[in-house]
Amino acid sequence: MITTFLIVVSAVFYLFYKVNYFRSKSPIEKKWIGTKANIAVGVFLVSFGINQIILITPVALIVGTIFILLGAANVIFGFKAYKHYSPLVLEEANAKS
Numbered sequence: 558m559i560t561t562f563l564i565v566v567s568a569v570f571y572l573f574y575k576v577n578y579f580r581s582k583s584p585i586e587k588k589w590i591g592t593k594a595n596i597a598v599g600v601f602l603v604s605f606g607i608n609q610i611i612l613i614t615p616v617a618l619i620v621g622t623i624f625i626l627l628g629a630a631n632v633i634f635g636f637k638a639y640k641h642y643s644p645l646v647l648e649e650a651n652a653k654s
Contacts, residue, residue, distance in 0.1 A: 560611070563604035571597040585649050589642040595635035602628025 574594035581587045606624030609617045 560604045560608040564601060564608065567597045567601040567604060570594075571601065583646075583649060585642060585645050589639065589646045592635045592638040592642060595631050596639065599628045599631030599633075599635055602631060604628075 571594055574590055574597060578587055578590045578594060581590055602624045606621040606626075606628060609621030609624065612621075
């Protein structure tokens with residue numbers, strides 16, 4: 558149940574961030590929003606992988622493990638990029654003011 562909820566919520570967040578990505582004018586802000594979208598995709602993949610592992614078939618275990626690994630990599634690298642771009646976005650916002 559919780560994995561289904563996380564799958565839906567992370568998909569909604571991904572769509573939200575992608576729409577904001579395309580609406581943004583600033584290149585640094587686009588990258589920052591793109592990293593948030595990557596984190597949402599990572600959470601989606603991890604949740605979907607956990608949901609697959611619950612089925613306990615050999616194929617589902619393999620697919621679930623692959624999804625969890627890919628999702629974890631997306632979350633980790635997305636978070637690192639988010640931390641990198643956050644000060645740059647604040648600096649750019651202060652420069653516009």
